[in-house]
Amino acid sequence: MSWWRPSDVGYAVRSKLADMGMATRLFVRLLRLFGQSMRRFGLVRDQVHFLGNYSLSIIAMSGLFVGFVLALQGYNVLQLYGSANSLGLVVTLGLVRELGPVITALLFAGRAGTSLTAEIGLMRAGEQLSAMEMMAVDPVQRILAPRFWGGVIAMPLLALVFNAVGVIGGWLVGVVLIGVDAGAFWGQMQSGVDVWKDLGNGVVKSLVFGIAVTFIAVLQGFLAKPTPEGVSRATTRTVVMASLSVLGLDFVLTALMFSI
Amino acid sequence: MSSVASLFADALVQLRNVTFGYGERVILRDLSLAVPRGKVTAIMGASGGGKTTILRLIGGQQRAQQGQVLVNGQDVGAMDMQQLYAARRRMGMLFQFGALFTDMSVFDNVAFALREHTDLPEELIRDIVLMKLHAVGLRGARDLMPSQISGGMARRVALARAIALDPELIMYDEPFAGLDPISLGTAAQLIRQLNDAMGLTTIIVSHDLEETFRLADQVIILGPGTVAAQGTPEEVRASEDPLVRQFVHALPVGPVPFHYPGPGVAQDFGPIEGQQLGGGRP
Numbered sequence: 001m002s003w004w005r006p007s008d009v010g011y012a013v014r015s016k017l018a019d020m021g022m023a024t025r026l027f028v029r030l031l032r033l034f035g036q037s038m039r040r041f042g043l044v045r046d047q048v049h050f051l052g053n054y055s056l057s058i059i060a061m062s063g064l065f066v067g068f069v070l071a072l073q074g075y076n077v078l079q080l081y082g083s084a085n086s087l088g089l090v091v092t093l094g095l096v097r098e099l100g101p102v103i104t105a106l107l108f109a110g111r112a113g114t115s116l117t118a119e120i121g122l123m124r125a126g127e128q129l130s131a132m133e134m135m136a137v138d139p140v141q142r143i144l145a146p147r148f149w150g151g152v153i154a155m156p157l158l159a160l161v162f163n164a165v166g167v168i169g170g171w172l173v174g175v176v177l178i179g180v181d182a183g184a185f186w187g188q189m190q191s192g193v194d195v196w197k198d199l200g201n202g203v204v205k206s207l208v209f210g211i212a213v214t215f216i217a218v219l220q221g222f223l224a225k226p227t228p229e230g231v232s233r234a235t236t237r238t239v240v241m242a243s244l245s246v247l248g249l250d251f252v253l254t255a256l257m258f259s260i
Numbered sequence: 261m262s263s264v265a266s267l268f269a270d271a272l273v274q275l276r277n278v279t280f281g282y283g284e285r286v287i288l289r290d291l292s293l294a295v296p297r298g299k300v301t302a303i304m305g306a307s308g309g310g311k312t313t314i315l316r317l318i319g320g321q322q323r324a325q326q327g328q329v330l331v332n333g334q335d336v337g338a339m340d341m342q343q344l345y346a347a348r349r350r351m352g353m354l355f356q357f358g359a360l361f362t363d364m365s366v367f368d369n370v371a372f373a374l375r376e377h378t379d380l381p382e383e384l385i386r387d388i389v390l391m392k393l394h395a396v397g398l399r400g401a402r403d404l405m406p407s408q409i410s411g412g413m414a415r416r417v418a419l420a421r422a423i424a425l426d427p428e429l430i431m432y433d434e435p436f437a438g439l440d441p442i443s444l445g446t447a448a449q450l451i452r453q454l455n456d457a458m459g460l461t462t463i464i465v466s467h468d469l470e471e472t473f474r475l476a477d478q479v480i481i482l483g484p485g486t487v488a489a490q491g492t493p494e495e496v497r498a499s500e501d502p503l504v505r506q507f508v509h510a511l512p513v514g515p516v517p518f519h520y521p522g523p524g525v526a527q528d529f530g531p532i533e534g535q536q537l538g539g540g541r542p
Contacts, residue, residue: 127359131418134319135373135425136348138341142376 023219026140030215033145040146047150048157051112051214055158058111059104063095063162066103067169070094074170075178088185089192091170092163096193096202097258100163102250105209108155109242113217116147117238120221121231144218151217155210156203163202201257208249213242271330272297272429272461273318278327280313287313289485290327295478300455300462302472304507305482306516311465315431318463319353320344331429349377352422352430356437358414360406360421366393367402370421377425392420396450412443416450423454429461430454436468444468448475469510473497481507483515 003009037044074090120143123129129139167189174180193199217238224234271294280288287310295301303311316322317329320336329336331347339347360369370389374380380388393399396416406414415435422430435451436444448471455462466472473479473493481489481496481504489496489504497508506514522528 123362126362127355127357128361130321131353131355131359131361133321134348134351134353135376135421136345137373137376138345 019223026144026219026222027215029140030145030148030218033141034149036141037145037149043142043146044150044153047147048154051108051116051147051151052154052158055108055111055154056161058107059158059162060165062103062107063100063165064169066099066162067091067095067166067171068173070099070166071170071173071178075174075180084180085184086188086192087174087180088167088170088187088189091174092167092189092193093198095163095166095170096198098250098254100166101159101202101206101209102246104159104162104206105155105213105246106243108151108158108210109213109217109239109246112151112154113213113238113242114235116151116214116217117221117224117235118231120144120147120218121224121226121234124222124224125226125228125231127226144222148214148218151214152207152210155213156206159202159206159209201253204257205250205253208253209246212245212249216242216245270297271295272332273463274328274330275314275317275324276328276330278317278324278329280310280317280322280324286485288324291482291486292327293480293487293490295461295463297461298455298459299477300452300464300475301478301480302464302466302476303480303482304466304469304472305488306507307467309482310485311482312433315353315433315463315465318429318431319348319351349425350428352425352427354415354418354422354430354432354435356434357411358406358418360414360418362406364406365402366398366404366406366409366417369406369417370424372421373424388424389420392424393417395423395454396420397446410443412439412447415439415443415447419450419454423458423460426458427460429463431463431465433465434467435464436466436471444471451475469508 070091071087074087074094075084078084078086078090120129123143129143132139132142171182171185175182175185220234220238220241224230273295275291275293278288278291279286291310291314293303293314303314305311313322317324318331318336320339323337331351334343334347336344336347360366361372364372367389370392371385374385374388378385390399390402393402396419398413398416398420401409401413401417406417409417432451435447439447451462451464452475454460464472464476473496476493479489479491479493479496480487483503488501488507489499491499496504499505499508503515505511506516512518
């Protein structure tokens with residue numbers, strides 16, 4: 001394999017295109033399997049439980065610390081201009097618009113995405129997916145779709161939990177520890193945060209991140225080489241690709257949502 | 261050979277002039293064979309010779325590049341997904357290591373296909389599953405997880421799972437590999453019993469000469485890419501074909517070379533210089 005030989009370059013480009021085509025077709029299939037997945041909601045519910053519930057502790061802990069830090073840094077800057085009363089607003093906007101969806105998605109990729117990839121990859125390595133095919137059961141429908149939709153449902157819920165715990169963290173540091181006025185903290189937050197524009201856009205973001213992260217995890221597991229090395233590489237790729245996609249998508253979405 | 265001609269006449273599975281390969285590597289070349297209805301047919305041959313590939317072709321997991329794979333007279337390679345899934349409901353396949361679903365109990369593994377394909381009430385599914393587990397002697401192991409049972413048991417569970425939908429064709433990929441003598445004897449007996457009692461057609465891919473020759477009604481030995489011998493175990497054992505002789509009598513010397521093709525000895529180790537091989541160094 002050498003980059004200067006035209007035939008090798010052509011081969012590489014062609015196989016990349018084939019991979020992208022295959023990924024796109026799988027993505028469209030998963031989207032179209034929404035109705036069918038919801039009809040067998042038990043399978044999706046199990047995945048929401050597995051991906052969501054078991055990620056709760058790490059999400060909540062991270063939310064708390066991010067809230068702490070935001071309040072500390074926010075207070076340091078705001079008090080220079082005598083507007084420490086806006087602390088609640090600053091912390092909440094930062095969380096709801098950006099940090100909540102983004103950090104949740106990054107943690108979700110590390111905590112739930114990797115387990116999805118490894119699970120599907122090992123099922124493939126153990127010929128479980130082949131066995132399923134031979135039983136005339138489509139693995140995309142039975143294994144991939146419930147996991148995909150479970151992840152897509154779990155992600156915004158986790159982001160909301162992250163936001164809520166983050167606000168509590170900000171309150172703990174800002175109001176309880178530093179002594180910002182509690183009325184101002186909550187009052188400014190209430191008047192400054194718009195339910196649709198801020199919270200709603202944050203939820204949309206986390207939904208998009210959920211789709212991206214879960215799809216990458218499911219795809220990598222499905223394409224993993226059926227060897228120990230193949231599964232470990234697929235797991236690594238899930239974290240790298242999902243994290244980069246989340247950060248890239250975040251920039252695009254922020255530009256679209258908040259640039260007016 | 262009239263026996264072979266009659267086999268083709270009443271065959272459940274037929275491969276006609278099938279060619280298949282991965283990339284440049286051709287695995288099956290212009291291969292034709294027939295699996296008679298109601299019999300146990302064993303496919304044997306050297307490792308990497310395309311035995312498992314034949315099972316995958318019959319199950320429609322791979323498609324032949326040339327030729328036809330007929331099951332019940334229908335070409336598997338020409339089916340769309342829906343037809344293929346319909347055809348697979350009448351096939352059972354036992355994978356080499358069982359391929360049980362590791363996140364489900366033994367009971368749920370066997371019940372899987374029933375729950376996916378039928379609307380049977382749970383009580384009825386329970387009865388069917390326990391009957392199938394009883395047939396493989398593991399009714400008592402219903403609540404165990406795949407990680408808690410031995411390799412031989414896992415294969416018996418997989419067997420119960422493969423016959424859950426009462427298939428007409430069942431395929432075994434290396435059913436005896438890595439089994440202790442007792443499990444091996446049990447497995448062979450089970451394969452025979454299920455074939456005769458349920459009126460199945462059985463295909464076994466195996467290396468185990470003794471057990472397979474005792475069990476099978478018909479043996480097919482694959483040479484490089486094609487059929488080297490086909491007939492009853494006695495006919496195959498009596499074959500004069502050098503490759504079949506090497507295989508059946510497990511001879512290290514014969515048409516199948518011990519050395520994998522590669523550069524010559526002289527090229528890798530340098531020319532041998534007279535008597536210096538065992539000589540001391542200065």
